[in-house]
Amino acid sequence: MxxxxxxxxxxxxxxxxxxxxxxxxxxxxxxxxxxxxxxxxxxxxxxxxxxxxxxxxxxxxxxxxxxxxxxxxxxxxxxxxxxxxxxxAKKRGGGETESVLEELEECIPGGRNPEEEVIQKELAAEINAFLSKLPKDRRILFVSRYFYSDSVSSIAARFGISENAVSVRLNRLRKQLKSHLQERGFES
Amino acid sequence: MKKEELFQAMGSIDETYVNEGRENPGRKAVQWKKWTGIALAAAAVFVIAGGSVLFFRNSILTRPKAPIEKHIAASRDSTSEITEIPRWEEMPDVQRYAELSFEGKTYRSNLIYVHPENEGETIGSGTLTGSDVYTDELHTVGGTVKKIAGIRTEAAVAVYFPDEPDRGYAYVNAAYVPKTLGEFIADVNLRNTLKTGLVYTVEGPGKQDVVYEDVPMELVWSMLLSDETIVNEPDKAVGRRVLGIDSSVDLLGYHHKTISLTEDGYLWTNLLDSGKYFFIGEEKVRAFLKEVTEKHQGYVYIYDELTGEYDE
Incomplete structure (x- = not known):
């Protein structure tokens, strides 16, 4: 047991x-x-x-x-x-990370340079706040991709929707996160 | 900011969301639908019971505290709420234009119709913006802004589009942060708009929550929301959630959100988007838990048709 x-x-x-x-x-x-x-x-x-x-x-x-x-x-x-x-640093990995990183780059407002640890904490807090206001199915989608680095195809299979639908929803969520971060001062 | 830093920040998200990310996306939706049905059924029982409520409450005191397993027949439409995003030309204005700029504030649509009896006075006009997710094209349109009866404009307003001048839609202040619990109650007219339903104790990973179906809303008000002077701590990192209360403000489009209690004495809620954190004290949290678990029967829901097939 x-x-x-x-x-x-x-x-x-x-x-x-x-x-x-x-x-x-x-x-x-x-x-x-x-x-x-x-x-x-x-x-x-x-x-x-x-x-x-x-x-x-x-x-x-x-x-x-x-x-x-x-x-x-x-x-x-x-x-x-x-x-x-x-x-x-030596070679490209074969996992989902490269794609996930490229997608996350779209959420980054220009300007502010979070070198200090405190800003990293603020950033994590803001992501939590952003997640808290998402409908649960959208939050699961976002966390599956950007915490667990699940592939788009595996998420599509879990949700029972097309890969295109997953991509469209992720695209919209990234825009929402960018806007959320901008509103809270993560920009110049 | 670098993308790597954002990736690393994602690694610090709330542990609730980390676990949630491994749930079946359709399952909770079914639970809430079922819970809603059961809450309505429970409410109906109370109405029928009428004057015998007191007798009913007293009899609960003698019930066993151990939760009872309750079999729920789950339907097959568990993923029905997951729908494709429609094309721009297929959407009504309220769905197209998600954001309103009005008097320096940004409001967001919750796709909820404001009934004429809740229509307040006209307070100006605002600019609505929306983007076509398929083409990235940005659209704008003007709209009439009115008050919603009982709701302060700090929290939300109603928008009337030129093509639908008689039909208002609720738009909620995206950056709404009340200073105190009292301000939150007043801004959103919670005494008249809040509805609470099922209460559930959060049992931790690997264990099922225990659901209490008959906890009256008066108890929430008297034990948790009575001190209106408590200050909101919007940036507070609170402890583990021990109890949740299904909470709705239907007027503004918030259905089945939660009011939660934490082991370190905080009450927090995701009603009206941003997290609001009020320190009510560990004693009040313990007292409420005790009241709920000792005087009300708890149930562990078993979703018969989902067992196995929907498990990962």
Whole structure:
């Protein structure tokens, strides 16, 4: 029987290595899918999923995630993107990341240069605010593409709509995000 | 800003949305449709019960606290709300022109008709803009702006297009941020426009929410919305959500939004677009949770036809 998340977090706090076994059994496929979407490589995805476990082991405690799955998902996404950036310096990756980045570029108003960490936090807060006011189906669509880097074809299959319809909706959401960011001062 | 920074910022989105991104897009829509039906049915029961409400409430006190599984026959139209974006020429004006500029503010359409009995005085004219998503062409048109009865123009106005001078549509201030809970209540006339429905406790990942079908709106007002002096903290990063209340302001086109309570004592809502965060205190949150879970029967909904087939 699978452990619930609360029990797994307790195992982390007890420094019981069974925590890693349980996380791998419960969320291994989830973490690999995030890494695979970003890196486009099964072997690298496996490594990133393992690295995510290691980072979770190092960070819990002191952290006590209220939502273990999302916490692990964010770690896997960050690690995969760091690896993507390193590999991208040498060659182009085969995952969805290049397309996702190009699309996200359309959401960026010109002018403001968020070098300071505080602006990064503001940006994340504004994306949250933007997401909070979207209808749920649109929010799932946006998060599927720009958090999970799901391919347009896989999103179309999940929603039961055409790839063109997915692209049109994403295009409209990107424009809305751009406008949202502009209204909140993310421009010159 | 670089695209990589935006990608990284996406990595910090709320954990609720991270989990939501792995849900089946159609499932929740079905739940809400069903919940709406059940809420209406529950409301009907209350009307029929009439004077026996007191007896009914008292009898609830003796009910078991453990949630009961409730089988819901899910329909097959789960994705029916996902529709193609129509072409510009196929759309009515209110759908074409999503934005109104009026007296320095930007208002957005919620595609909701303002009934003539809610039509207020004319306050000017504004410029409406819309873009054709297929061609990227920008369009503008002028419209008459009127008040909506009971609603302050800070929050929303009604727009009348030249081709439909007798038919008003609600446009909501896109940057509306009330300073206090009292201001929010007054601006949106919440005492007359707010409707609450199902209440559900958020049980965390991997567990199903427990739904309470008969929590009266008076309880929300008396236990959660009574202190109008509480200041809105729009930038607050609040803690985990422990309870949600299905909330609507139908007059302005907000159907099945939520009023949520968090473990660190905040009440937040996505009614009127931007998040509004009011610190009501952990004690009030605990007291409301206790009232709901101990005096009302909870249900765990089982969607029979969706089981398996819609699971990933």
């Amino acid at each position: 699978a452990f619930n998340d609360e029990t797994i977090v307790r195992l982390f706090f007890d420094r019981n290595e069974q925590a890693l076994t349980e996380v791998l059994a419960k969320y291994g496929a989830y973490l690999r899918s995030i890494a695979r979407n970003i890196l486009g490589d099964e072997g690298a995805a496996e490594e990133c999923a393992n690295d995510a476990l290691l980072q979770a082991w190092k960070s819990i405690p002191p952290n006590r995630p209220a939502d273990l799955k999302a916490y692990l998902g964010k770690i896997a996404r960050n690690l995969s993107f760091n690896r993507y950036q390193k590999e991208h």
